[in-house]
Amino acid sequence: xxxxxxxxxxxxxxxxxxxxxxxxxxxxxxxxxxxxxxxxxxxxxxxxxxxxxxxxxxxxxxxxxxxxxxxxxxxxxxxxxxxxxxxxxxxxxxxxxxxxxxxxxxxxxxxxxxxxxxxxxxxxxxxxxxxxxxxxxxxxxxxxxxxxxxxxxxxxxxxxxxxxxxxxxxxxxxxxxxxxxxxxxxxxxxxxxxxxxxxxxxxxxxxxxxxxxxxxxxxxxxxxxxxxxxxxxxxxxxxxxxxxxxxxxxxxxxxxxxxxxxxxxxxxxxxxxxxxxxxxxxxxxxxxxxxxxxxxxxxxxxxxxxxxxxxxxxxxxxxxxxxxxxxxxxxxxxxxxxxxxxxxxxxxxxxxxxxxxxxxxxxxxxxxxxxxxxxxxxxxxxxxxxxxxxxxxxxxxxxxxxxxxxxxxxxxxxxxxxxxxxxxxxxxxxxxxxxxxxxxxxxxxxxxxxxxxxxxxxxxxxxxxxxxxxxxxxxxxxxxxxxxxxxxxxxxxxxxxxxxxxxxxxxxxxxxxxxxxxxxxxxxxxxx
Numbered sequence: 001x002x003x004x005x006x007x008x009x010x011x012x013x014x015x016x017x018x019x020x021x022x023x024x025x026x027x028x029x030x031x032x033x034x035x036x037x038x039x040x041x042x043x044x045x046x047x048x049x050x051x052x053x054x055x056x057x058x059x060x061x062x063x064x065x066x067x068x069x070x071x072x073x074x075x076x077x078x079x080x081x082x083x084x085x086x087x088x089x090x091x092x093x094x095x096x097x098x099x100x101x102x103x104x105x106x107x108x109x110x111x112x113x114x115x116x117x118x119x120x121x122x123x124x125x126x127x128x129x130x131x132x133x134x135x136x137x138x139x140x141x142x143x144x145x146x147x148x149x150x151x152x153x154x155x156x157x158x159x160x161x162x163x164x165x166x167x168x169x170x171x172x173x174x175x176x177x178x179x180x181x182x183x184x185x186x187x188x189x190x191x192x193x194x195x196x197x198x199x200x201x202x203x204x205x206x207x208x209x210x211x212x213x214x215x216x217x218x219x220x221x222x223x224x225x226x227x228x229x230x231x232x233x234x235x236x237x238x239x240x241x242x243x244x245x246x247x248x249x250x251x252x253x254x255x256x257x258x259x260x261x262x263x264x265x266x267x268x269x270x271x272x273x274x275x276x277x278x279x280x281x282x283x284x285x286x287x288x289x290x291x292x293x294x295x296x297x298x299x300x301x302x303x304x305x306x307x308x309x310x311x312x313x314x315x316x317x318x319x320x321x322x323x324x325x326x327x328x329x330x331x332x333x334x335x336x337x338x339x340x341x342x343x344x345x346x347x348x349x350x351x352x353x354x355x356x357x358x359x360x361x362x363x364x365x366x367x368x369x370x371x372x373x374x375x376x377x378x379x380x381x382x383x384x385x386x387x388x389x390x391x392x393x394x395x396x397x398x399x400x401x402x403x404x405x406x407x408x409x410x411x412x413x414x415x416x417x418x419x420x421x422x423x424x425x426x427x428x429x430x431x432x433x434x435x436x437x438x439x440x441x442x443x444x445x446x447x448x449x450x451x452x453x454x455x456x457x458x459x460x461x462x463x464x465x466x467x468x469x470x471x472x473x474x475x476x477x478x479x480x481x482x483x484x485x486x487x488x489x490x491x492x493x494x495x496x497x498x499x500x501x502x503x504x505x506x507x508x509x510x511x512x513x514x515x516x517x518x519x520x521x522x523x524x525x526x527x528x
Contacts, residue, residue, distance in 0.1 A: 038434035038463035095352030096310045098340055101317025102356035102410045104364040108422035109357045110136050113151040113313040121308040123152025124161040126343030127333040129201055130172050131224040132315035137509050148173045150313050156186055161296050164197035165343020167231040195296040196244030204264055204273045205230040221329055222366020229332040247290040254279055297345030304350055312340050318410040329368025337414045353523040356416035360424045363397040365390045369456040372400035372436040386426040403436040404496045409449040417522040422505035430468040438462040474507040479516055
């Protein structure tokens with residue numbers, strides 16, 4: 001069932017009573033003006049017809065006004081119900097909640113995880129490696145750039161798990177931990193558990209990654225050159241080295257390391273590895289690493305059984321998924337919801353809420369198809385205002401309008417129960433804002449995300465144009481605080497995607513977020 005139908009069902013009694021505009025419910029809703037060429041530089045178009053969710057919000061507003069006018073005092077709901085509907089509420093203690101990237105990465109997942117992790121007991125990474133980058137700004141203004149350590153590390157009471165699906169470069173990992181300690185984050189090593197089944201990334205994996213990318217010339221993929229792909233290749237080839245090899249038996253680690261190096265030097269002429277120096281290096285760090293290593297499958301499931309609150313932080317994003325993304329311009333793992341099961345070792349029955357993080361516009365770093373890309377002054381303005389430069393590589397991100405067909409595809413795969421709409425503030429000051437609403441190929445609608453890159457390259461995007469706003473929204477802390485046109489934009493996005501927008505990012509700092517509460521989560525409203 002879509003969010004719109006669920007919302008209408010919840011408000012059906014109001015419609016039956018004919019209260020304050022409820023007669024709108026069930027009528028056809030007209031979309032805004034559409035075109036295949038979006039010009040946001042001119043004057044703003046007239047506002048589109050009210051969306052269904054906007055009409056429902058108006059019903060509630062009028063109902064509250066009627067109640068206030070006739071002196072009705074509505075008693076507070078029971079505690080069990082109010083916990084579901086109030087912003088900033090604690091999650092239910094039972095179930096695994098997941099935060100995923102819904103576009104091409106860099107959507108702002110880490111910020112939401114940082115906020116949520118203050119109320120969770122366990123925070124987990126399940127896929128990818130140091131190619132992921134999450135930037136968090138704490139209440140004091142300190143900026144943290146995290147690559148391997150889960151963002152929940154900033155909660156002093158949370159345990160952070162690096163699951164078996166992650167590939168980990170230990171020198172970078174220890175450098176990241178040392179930086180957190182120097183910044184005043186306490187007990188980092190005591191609060192991290194690394195899966196003994198996680199595979200290791202070595203420096204020679206990075207060398208191979210860089211050489212392969214350079215050899216592609218004009219056909220480069222845009223890899224971060226962090227060795228992630230070659231490390232996963234070692235894993236799939238069944239000659240990789242795991243964290244447990246280093247932690248439990250150094251002789252076994254040495255044997256497997258030497259064999260892995262030989263395989264790489266045989267396959268890549270010119271690659272040199274100082275094996276003896278590397279063995280000394282890893283021997284020196286083995287004790288420190290061993291203190292953090294655990295059977296995280298057993299640990300995570302035991303925490304679940306004990307009623308602990310567990311949060312999973314996705315890395316990268318749906319459109320970079322090795323199976324579902326714009327192959328071959330993808331990452332080497334599965335950043336979609338399936339990686340939670342395979343990269344953490346939990347049953348799908350233990351998942352509860354799945355939150356998709358989506359920017360109010362679109363960005364992509366590196367190569368590959370990008371249907372709504374703006375290679376003009378508007379795109380440059382989004383990049384400048386949004387600070388769109390990669391956390392891991394500092395590469396400038398490509399910018400474009402929000403792409404609804406892409407988001408529907410992402411939702412189809414991941415089953416989002418709520419959306420985290422980030423960087424709405426970056427759109428402030430624009431006269432008009434466009435949303436990509438349909439793909440066309442040879443004049444015919446495309447009803448899915450094509451696997452063929454040639455088809456994607458030849459597609460035309462049909463846009464819908466909405467009026468912009470000029471008001472500063474950085475201090476908004478409730479949906480009602482937003483300017484009318486900003487509300488219209490959020491509601492239209494929500495309507496087009498069929499998933500409720502729970503969080504709205506209005507600025508770069510941790511507190512610059514509107515939380516509309518768990519009533520805007522399909523796992524609550526539809527009993528998931």
